[in-house]
Amino acid sequence: MAAAIAMADADGIGAVSMRAVATALGTGAGSLYRYLTAxxxxxxxxxxxxxxxxxxxxxxxxxxxxxxxxxxxxxxDLYRRHPWLVEVLPRPTALGPNSLAWFDHCLAILHPVPSATTAKFEAIAMMTGVVSLFARSESAAPPPGFDGIDMTAYPHLIAAFTAPPSPRRDLFDVTVRSVLRGLLSQD
Structure with missing residues (x-):
């Protein structure tokens, strides 16, 4: 795992193949297939x-x-250290002991919340989705500017871009709290 993780951290998840990991370990890909099927x-x-x-x-x-x-x-923070995770986690996956321990601890934190277990599962999943969206946007290239575009047809955008900046807030904090409160509120 250490060799594969180092490869993904350095060159992205696309660099990780059975053959590449085997080469890094000084062995053939066939030897890895004794332990892993794919x-x-x-x-x-x-x-x-x-x-x-x-x-x-x-x-x-x-x-x-x-x-x-x-x-x-x-x-x-984990996504920042291992940016390739945003590509790996959306696919169907088998949870291992570390992932299960994290999930279990989330449920321990949510224990006093009087919501149904399914609502807690959904809240944890949505929180993870929000985190991955923030991580993905941090690692993405900045969007192209509006140079060369006549913006006169878009008065609301012009007003938004020229308005005085609002006080800085922690959008991550606000979003995670809002999602969790919204999904776990008792109506």
Missing amino acids: RDDLLDLMADQVAGELAPFPAAGGDWLDGMLLMARGQL
Whole structure:
């Protein structure tokens, strides 16, 4: 796993193949197939290995929303250290012990919330989705500007771009808290 993770960290997930990992280990790809049936197995193991970096988890028992925000921030930091995760995690995956420990701890933090278990699962999944969107946008190239475009037909955009800036807020914090509150509120 260490060789495959180092490869992905350095050159992206596209650089990771059974043959490339075997070469890095000084062996043939056939020897890896004794332990793994396909590249997807390798990707699952890589994702679970780096999920171990999320531990130690913040203590459960305080404010559940603050605890979940800490879990989300841990995920975001993990994505920053391993940008290839945003490409690996959306595919169907087998969860390993590190991923299960993270998920279990999220449920421990959410224990005092009087929502149904399915709502808690959905909230954890949506939080993970929000984290991956923030991570993906951080690693993406900036959008092209509006140079050469006549903006007079777009008065609302002109007003938005020329308005005084609003006070800076932590959009990540606001988004994660809003998603979790919205999904776990009791009507």
